[in-house]
Ligand SMILES: Nc1nc2c(ncn2[C@@H]2O[C@H](COP(=O)(O)OP(=O)(O)OP(=O)(O)O)[C@@H](O)[C@H]2O)c(=O)[nH]1
């Protein structure tokens with residue numbers, strides 16, 4: 001699979017615009033501003049594939065990217081943006097619910113949390129969503145560059161303890177520094193193709 005051969009397909013703003021899940025999907029979910037788009041870009045080693053914003057929670061869109069005609073990467077709108085109006089929150093819930101309920105045989109969730117704060121209560125709601133719908137998920141503990149060594153180890157152990165037995169794995173990550181990228185690639189490709197070695201048939 002050639003990760004370079006990725007293109008933006010569609011930004012779905014309403015339920016009717018969502019795509020059929022006719023191939024495996026990797027779904028990036030998480031709190032607004034946690035770095036979902038940045039993690040997606042880091043995964044692809046592309047600077048501007050998914051839009052990275054300074055104003056969180058602005059867009060309520062489900063963004064689809066096609067990887068080599070074999071996989072969809074899906075950037076979900078973030079949750080928990082405090083200043084969002086109620087009508088917008090309802091629109092978020094409707095879109096996410098509709099998306100998650102589209103029948104699909106192969107879906108992997110990538111739950112992006114902030115290594116300094118997560119998992120928050122809303123993150124645990126997302127965990128419950130994934131579990132109810134039997135979508136396996138990995139946790140990307142992002143912004144690791146913001147912590148020192150000791151604090152990093154402590155926070156990682158805490159996150160692992162809270163989510164053990166529920167997530168496939170916790171990947172310590174920094175979209176800014178590229179930390180954890182190889183592990184995330186390995187994990188995602190293992191899911192998509194059943195391959196264990198990230199270099200196996202992959203063009204990065
Ligand atoms: N220091 C640091 N900053 C990061 C990291 N990842 C993302 N950021 C910053 O966090 C902010 C939000 O990043 P986005 O990727 O837009 O976050 P998002 O979750 O996609 O946000 P929404 O789409 O608005 O929900 C940006 O200013 C990024 O530069 C990281 O690993 N380390």
Ligand SMILES: [Mg+2]
Nearest residue numbers: 036037051052
């Ligand atoms: Mg984003």
